Amino acid sequence: MSNPGMMTGRPLSRRAVLAAAGGGLLAGGARETGAPGLRDIAAARGLVFGSELRREVLQQAPEMAALFVHDCGAMVPGHEAKWDYVEPKQGEFHFTDLDFLVNFAELHHLQIRLHTLLWSEALPDWVKQALEAGQGAPILARHIAKLVGRYRGRAQCWDVANEIADPRWHGGPEGLTMTPWRRALGPGYVAEAFHLAHDADPDAILFINDDDLEHDTATGAAKRATYLRLVTAWKRQGVPINGFGLQGHLKPELPFNPPAWRAFLRELAALGLELHVTELDVVDRHLPADPALRDRLAAELVRQFLDVTLDEKAVSMVMCWGLSDRFSWHDEDPDFRRADGRPARPLPYDASFHPKPMYQAVAAALAAAPVRN
Numbered sequence: 001m002s003n004p005g006m007m008t009g010r011p012l013s014r015r016a017v018l019a020a021a022g023g024g025l026l027a028g029g030a031r032e033t034g035a036p037g038l039r040d041i042a043a044a045r046g047l048v049f050g051s052e053l054r055r056e057v058l059q060q061a062p063e064m065a066a067l068f069v070h071d072c073g074a075m076v077p078g079h080e081a082k083w084d085y086v087e088p089k090q091g092e093f094h095f096t097d098l099d100f101l102v103n104f105a106e107l108h109h110l111q112i113r114l115h116t117l118l119w120s121e122a123l124p125d126w127v128k129q130a131l132e133a134g135q136g137a138p139i140l141a142r143h144i145a146k147l148v149g150r151y152r153g154r155a156q157c158w159d160v161a162n163e164i165a166d167p168r169w170h171g172g173p174e175g176l177t178m179t180p181w182r183r184a185l186g187p188g189y190v191a192e193a194f195h196l197a198h199d200a201d202p203d204a205i206l207f208i209n210d211d212d213l214e215h216d217t218a219t220g221a222a223k224r225a226t227y228l229r230l231v232t233a234w235k236r237q238g239v240p241i242n243g244f245g246l247q248g249h250l251k252p253e254l255p256f257n258p259p260a261w262r263a264f265l266r267e268l269a270a271l272g273l274e275l276h277v278t279e280l281d282v283v284d285r286h287l288p289a290d291p292a293l294r295d296r297l298a299a300e301l302v303r304q305f306l307d308v309t310l311d312e313k314a315v316s317m318v319m320c321w322g323l324s325d326r327f328s329w330h331d332e333d334p335d336f337r338r339a340d341g342r343p344a345r346p347l348p349y350d351a352s353f354h355p356k357p358m359y360q361a362v363a364a365a366l367a368a369a370p371v372r373n
């Protein structure tokens with residue numbers, strides 16, 4: 001993974017956080033006219049809408065703070081809680097930026113999702129070396145106790161395990177991908193991680209999170225079946241898994257089959273899981289170049305996906321992976337970047353913070369969702 005661009009410097013005071021939040025010009029129509037944001041539209045249905053946020057985004061565009069709290073009832077840090085960010089060298093901890101974002105969220109009464117404890121990416125070299133040297137178990141235990149313990153009672157949700165079962169990659173016979181964790185610790189590492197997280201904060205809602213589940217492809221079908229099988233077994237063994245995160249990086253060139261998707265969500269819900277859409281955006285690299293047409297097609301896909309998804313009442317939260325195209329990760333990623341070199345347009349606001357058709361699609365889907373308790 002690329003260098004996350006860690007911010008150093010002293011922690012900002014609560015006053016500085018407040019100033020950052022109030023300091024921006026209000027761009028875009030809704031916030032000027034006092035129209036409800038996505039946060040309020042979601043709340044009226046008993047839902048939560050939120051987004052990924054990074055400290056550098058607030059520093060580069062202070063106006064993002066006002067936009068964020070207008071539309072979001074929840075926040076997830078984009079990289080500040082990942083391993084290579086919080087402990088790049090063994091025993092050298094960097095919590096300044098994560099603390100900043102958690103303070104920001106609390107100040108604005110946002111729910112906090114933290115992401116992610118166990119992933120094959122964002123792993124510092126020292127962890128990989130320790131895994132190869134047979135030191136994985138104590139290191140995992142220390143990491144989870146440290147992070148989950150630090151934000152105990154403050155973070156409502158943790159993505160404990162991210163992207164752990166992908167049939168395209170060489171996997172163990174149980175269906176888990178051969179990540180460095182699986183290789184070093186065997187198939188029991190997932191259950192162990194959930195138990196450790198539960199010990200560190202018994203009230204936190206603990207999630208598995210993954211992508212490419214929604215598409216009606218061989219991969220999508222295999223992934224859905226694998227997860228249903230794995231989670232069923234873990235639940236039976238009393239593993240404290242409470243939720244499933246559906247990343248939702250939607251790919252318009254792949255087929256979407258509403259009944260198959262709806263059935264998967266129903267089965268997850270029947271296992272007693274809370275469901276969150278955690279990283280919604282549209283991978284628009286294969287959509288036409290014309291921005292207006294591209295935006296319209298992306299919005300239609302989002303509306304279709306959310307209509308089916310929100311029909312399942314176990315889905316309680318929808319998060320986009322960022323609010324504005326200016327700060328999307330797609331242009332940094334060679335797998336997602338457009339061949340024509342035009343900037344990606346994956347998110348509800350354009351690069352100048354004006355709402356796009358995707359914004360209206362999210363708003364309309366939230367407004368049409370069945371009411372939750």
Ligand code: XIL
Pocket residue numbers: 001002078079162211247279329
């Ligand atoms: C991405 C970040 O957005 C990028 O800035 C970073 O370079 C790589 O990770 N699925 C996930 C997220 O679970 O953690 C990823 O975030 C996007 C895909």
